[in-house]
Amino acid sequence: MADEPIKGIVHSLESFGGSDGPGIRYIVFLNGCNMRCRYCHNPDTWARKNVTLYTSDELLEKIERTRSYWGDEGGLTVSGGEPLLQIDFLIDLFTKAHARGINTCIDTAAQPFTREEPFFSKFQKLMEVTDLLLFDIKHIDPEKHKWLTGKTNENILDCARYLSDIGKPVWIRHVLVPGVNTDVEDLQKTADFIATLKNVEEVDILPYHTMGVFKWEELGIPYTLEGVEPPTDEQVALAKKILKVDSYKNKKKQ
Numbered sequence: 001m002a003d004e005p006i007k008g009i010v011h012s013l014e015s016f017g018g019s020d021g022p023g024i025r026y027i028v029f030l031n032g033c034n035m036r037c038r039y040c041h042n043p044d045t046w047a048r049k050n051v052t053l054y055t056s057d058e059l060l061e062k063i064e065r066t067r068s069y070w071g072d073e074g075g076l077t078v079s080g081g082e083p084l085l086q087i088d089f090l091i092d093l094f095t096k097a098h099a100r101g102i103n104t105c106i107d108t109a110a111q112p113f114t115r116e117e118p119f120f121s122k123f124q125k126l127m128e129v130t131d132l133l134l135f136d137i138k139h140i141d142p143e144k145h146k147w148l149t150g151k152t153n154e155n156i157l158d159c160a161r162y163l164s165d166i167g168k169p170v171w172i173r174h175v176l177v178p179g180v181n182t183d184v185e186d187l188q189k190t191a192d193f194i195a196t197l198k199n200v201e202e203v204d205i206l207p208y209h210t211m212g213v214f215k216w217e218e219l220g221i222p223y224t225l226e227g228v229e230p231p232t233d234e235q236v237a238l239a240k241k242i243l244k245v246d247s248y249k250n251k252k253k254q
Contacts, residue, residue: 007053008089011045011081015066021105021132021171023073026063030089033082035111036150037138038225039177041212045081056093060100067102075103075131084112087122094129107134111151113159127168132201135160135170139181140190148180157193164197171202176231176239178208187242194243203248205239207231 014027029042031051044050063076076097083090083106094104114120137160138153139145145153163170172194176182181190194200207230216223231239240246 005055005057006089006092007055008059008086008093009048010052010054010059011042011050013062015062016069017077020077020079020107021075021134022103023075024066024070025074025077025105026066026070028059028076028078028093030078030080030083030086032085033080033111034085034151035082035109038148038180038223039175039208039212041209041215042081043212043219043221044215056089056096059093060096060102063097063102064100073103075105077105077107077134079107079134082109082111084108084110084123087112087119087126091122091126091129094126098129103131104129105132105134106130107136109136109138109149110156110159111149113155113162115158115162127163127166130168133163133168133170134173135163136173136175137190137194138175140186140193144181144186148177160193160197164199167199169201170197170199171204172200173204173206174239174243175206175208176236177225178228178231178235180208180225180228182231182235182239184238184242187239191243200248203243203245205236205243205245207236 009031011029011031013029017025017027020027029045031045031048033046078090097104112119113123139148142152142154145151174190194203208228209230213223
């Protein structure tokens, strides 16, 4: 009897994404996350409700239909939730995607990362078929990170170091939340850490917004950042300057 194919627990699909990696991307949002970020705009991915199970082959059949829109740089991005919680499915999906010549990208906060087995060997295997990671650094301070997300960040930063060691391209993403991580000292520490990495192609500041608050209300979950406004243009500009956003973009163009 043949083994049952691995199925991914999928929250939703987006066939024409323009901000989740290079070019036009097909985006698969997987369900499930161990963190509880206070500003999360996808809290509906936390619980396994309103999900669909897909095999890799079923998803790739859908993905291939949009290939003519991708251009030279586009491809597949898997987001969430936290994709690494479904690492076996990711390995299967990306291995088959690579066999079809599809560019693969993971949007991750790397919270499940560990160098312990069996995860680490699986992660190494996944990186063999992953072209790029969109890597979230929520906060550089471990205690402030725990307050913001419910988890500390030591293993997340360790993942960033490992990806640097193996030369796997990453785009760093940093959600800028006034009063939470707009402090100049914290931003400088973040910049100093990023500067130690040898694989960073881009650094992006994502201004905090409240467009997902209605989901918290619908789910009956208290939103603890009530009253926090999006960062000002000046705050965003300062963060970009400290994190040297433009220098990474200029370096990439060279």
